[in-house]
Amino acid sequence: MKIVAITACAGGIAHTYMAAEAVKKAARLAGDEIKIEIQGAMGVENQLSQNDIEEAELIIFAVNIGVRDLDRFESKNPIVIDPGEFVGNAQKALEKAKKLAASQK
């Protein structure tokens, strides 16, 4: 599955990166293709292209604060999951995101 994710966390820089690493790890274990945009204290890293977003089968917002440039996702249906859930149990959080996405189709 092609997945794109954004991580951003009110808890600060370290939490944002932990979430990104956790999402990446879960996706790799599940055999998914993943691109992650990190919205952290250093600004936006690894920015998703419009093409990445259009092609994605699943869009995850692992955030507990607002997402920057939200208008890029206008026609899409992102699944919002607390970044803490990914850090706690990344595989479980990814499965939850997939289930939520499936139930919204």
Next chain:
Amino acid sequence: MQNNYLKISEVIEPATVDLTMDGIQKKEEAIDFLADLLDKAGHLSNKAEYIQSVYEREKLGPTYMGNFIAIPHGKSDAVIEAGVAFGRSPQGFQYETDLGGGEVKLVFLLAIPNRMSADAYMAVLARLARLLVHSEFCDDLYAAKGYQDIYNAILNGEKHLEDLAQSKS
């Protein structure tokens, strides 16, 4: 992330690693204990001033990361050269912050000189945070019998992170 940023494996040293943390029962004691290691290893010009920078940072957001991990850090003029202290507490201790906390068994204390750019500082912190997501890395830290095991765990962990980054796009 650029590779010229500071690596944890390059700054960790035997003098700033402690695998028992004997008698440490709470966060304040742990920070003081690890700052003392950094001070004795020559990283600090003024331990009290450095510790103050750590607590100022603590006010901005929690450095308790869950999973028995904490990564307090301070950037200060009282830091001569960047350093990382690592403490492992097999019995665990309470790590409370204004925004919640919990039991901690693994703690990294970062000392960053004020002259270091904000981006480089964030990059070190980001690297450490990414490492700590991997349960294999934490398992290695728990199982380590001495400094060399800790060093190897960090070195292997950082290598693994770089591999991930390379295959990213």
